[in-house]
Amino acid sequence: MKLYLNVPFAEKEEAKRLGARWNPELKLWFVEIKDTVPSPLYRWLIEEADYNLLAEDYSIVMASKPCWKCHEQTIVTTFILDRYYELVHFDVDEGETFFYNWQDVHNLSFVSNITALDPSVLAKMGEANSHYRKTYSKALEGSYFANNCTHCGMLQGDFNLYQEPSSIFYDCRDSEKFEKIITIDKPFKAKGNTALTAGSPEGIMIKIVGS
Numbered sequence: 140m141k142l143y144l145n146v147p148f149a150e151k152e153e154a155k156r157l158g159a160r161w162n163p164e165l166k167l168w169f170v171e172i173k174d175t176v177p178s179p180l181y182r183w184l185i186e187e188a189d190y191n192l193l194a195e196d197y198s199i200v201m202a203s204k205p206c207w208k209c210h211e212q213t214i215v216t217t218f219i220l221d222r223y224y225e226l227v228h229f230d231v232d233e234g235e236t237f238f239y240n241w242q243d244v245h246n247l248s249f250v251s252n253i254t255a256l257d258p259s260v261l262a263k264m265g266e267a268n269s270h271y272r273k274t275y276s277k278a279l280e281g282s283y284f285a286n287n288c289t290h291c292g293m294l295q296g297d298f299n300l301y302q303e304p305s306s307i308f309y310d311c312r313d314s315e316k317f318e319k320i321i322t323i324d325k326p327f328k329a330k331g332n333t334a335l336t337a338g339s340p341e342g343i344m345i346k347i348v349g350s
């Protein structure tokens with residue numbers, strides 16, 4: 140697999156000597172490894188990142204449904220990614236330590252439960268739906284980027300939009316439910332959930348050799 144590394148600019152020649160190559164989309168160095176991380180690479184492992192999803196382009200999907208509160212038809216919008224990178228958590232030494240790695244995903248997926256969003260992506264969404272904004276959820280006791288009713292302003296929570304088979308954003312292949320799909324040829328950056336996040340085991344184990 141490709142192991143992505145946070146290599147400071149001053150150390151790039153050293154990284155290259157250790158076999159690292161440059162990924163211009165992620166703006167990160169990477170090396171091809173099997174199931175172990177060679178110890179000279181430890182210091183460059185990714186320990187934190189502002190976002191867990193990155194893509195070169197994305198789509199905004201618009202649909203309409205009755206508001207759960209006032210029952211008027213309201214616009215709801217979401218993002219669809221096609222090919223993207225997702226940050227995956229790896230446990231090391233039986234969970235004693237961990238690092239993150241970017242996984243290249245070729246899978247159509249909605250993005251839900253977004254807690255951080257690149258300002259340019261938020262601006263594009265705002266053009267499509269002026270009622271999409273960071274909203275406090277009493278149920279979650281926290282804020283996330285969400286839809287709000289265009290009539291009464293009430294939060295249209297992600298659980299109701301994505302989780303149930305009857306939900307409007309349950310299946311992203313169900314495109315006859317959508318009124319409009321806008322493709323945007325600009326980078327996408329967010330912290331949120333995809334179908335992969337929902338379906339993959341947290342903390343894939345990986346062995347580190349040496350010390």
Ligand SMILES: [Zn+2]
Nearest residue numbers: 206209288291
């Ligand atoms: Zn309403």
